[in-house]
Amino acid sequence: MLLISCPHCGERAQVEFTYERTLDSVVTLAMPPEDAMRALYERANPRGLDDELWRHSYGCRQWLLIRRNRTTHAIESVKAR
Amino acid sequence: MSKYSALALLRGALTGQKHWQPAWRDPEPKKSYDVVIIGGGGHGLSTAYYLAKHHGIRNIAVLEKGWIGGGNTGRNTTIVRSNYRQPALHNFFDFALKLWEGMSDELNFNVMFSTRGALFLGHSDSDMTQLAQRGDALTCDGIDAELLDREQVRRLVLNLDMSRDARFPIHGGLTQRRGGTARHDAVAWGYARAADALGVDVVQNCEVTGFEMAGGRVTGVETSRGRIGAGRTGICVAGNSGPVAGLAGIKLPIEAQTLQAFVTEPVKPMIDTVIMSQSLHCYISQSDKGGIVLGGDPDQFPSYAQRGLAPRIEKAAAEAIALVPALSRLRMVRCWSGTTDMSFDGSPIISALPVDNLYLNGGWCYGGFKATPGSGFAYAQLLATGTSHPLAAPFAFDRFARGATIDEAGVGPWPQLR
Ligand SMILES: Cc1cc2nc3c(=O)[nH]c(=O)nc-3n(C[C@H](O)[C@H](O)[C@H](O)COP(=O)(O)OP(=O)(O)OC[C@H]3O[C@@H](n4cnc5c(N)ncnc54)[C@H](O)[C@@H]3O)c2cc1C
């Protein structure tokens, strides 16, 4: 299990958090439809680092930006958002 | 290839068992092939088999980075069924189920397909309504589905907790008697042997690391064993679809997730059907060796680690024990995991890609083992002719842009919710 260091709450077990989506897949109201479609459905899905949005759902409920290696599970950074 | 038969066994017994041969060759890759299939799982191997068998193409290679069947084909919980609610899905999977029924004969290899039935339990009135709706949808398309009441379920599975204060009360169930399990490794081996006999080169320890492109089309692949030219190239790599399609500059509506399974020590026969649940996410069956095979949810965040999380096992075990209390007495002997392709509508992609001569078979989520023969059959037609088999046409790559997603769970572009 991952140990995630929430900037608000400190180190917590990963089961408290929910993965939401990659940073580049956030859809905004101002986006043209093609961009929104791309954001919704296209992923690089790398075997390495990606920037992800998570939520501390069973803690402070804040959104977090986590940079994480998907093969080793190593977490490079956790930032408040 | 000599045929496996009782007579051959008997003859072998009399001649000191010297008749055994390797089940498939170990060929050096050729300079080029008419069709190159990337990935030697059940799907890639069955594709090669049907290409050679039905489309007269014999110059085919299956390139596998490890050993054949070492991916999800050899890691799943072996459940085979076709009782999906969405017509595009149940029609496709039922086509596959019919191929399962004849597979051992067709391949001359015992894949131990066992029609022990696949039962979904319902734990509430709303569960039962949904199961009835699904059963109706299936019956309308001529696929077997049987709605069972509480008493019928009690008689079918003797070990369920049927008490009134059960944690998950049992109101009834929906069963597909033609469903069941199969020996997953045998499926890879059987297709490999049959494809090899038709001249297909099954090349192991050969990783595809890039595509050779000319004029906007794929003309070959770069591999750990050198460059190999290709007429058409089919990606068929289960949990690795994103990175492999990425080599051609294509992003897919897929995220990789870890899915785990585990098995108990072997015991005498105690569960003789596959048990699943409409509301829980645990599936239970007993292997032919006697172990109780259990599986649950994927990890629900992207991962290629092939190493699962204890909380998932704990949840699946807790649910399984609540359903079948006797399981609490058993020791777990092994757990393992596979990397699955979670597609954004939960359905597979069998399709041409936006680069010429390049095709994809992926996005099977946690349900592609049962598809193995149908997937190979349809993908072979696509690779041979460039046009989709009618049953595979709904699973085109561009369905997301067209708004024509096929979403059994109805959770939209959020693979972590599947
Ligand atoms: C724990 C678990 C339980 C499951 N339970 C069920 C179930 O009960 N019922 C069901 O229907 N489905 C189930 N599934 C899903 C099912 O196993 C898969 O959908 C199916 O096996 C996919 O088949 P495949 O042949 O495409 O994949 P695989 O067998 O994974 O084959 C893909 C192959 O591609 C190779 N490869 C990858 N990248 C490259 C490369 N660059 N070059 C060359 N080769 C490469 C891999 O080594 C691998 O051997 C389960 C999956 C898991 C992990």
Ligand SMILES: [Zn+2]
């Ligand atoms: Zn927090």
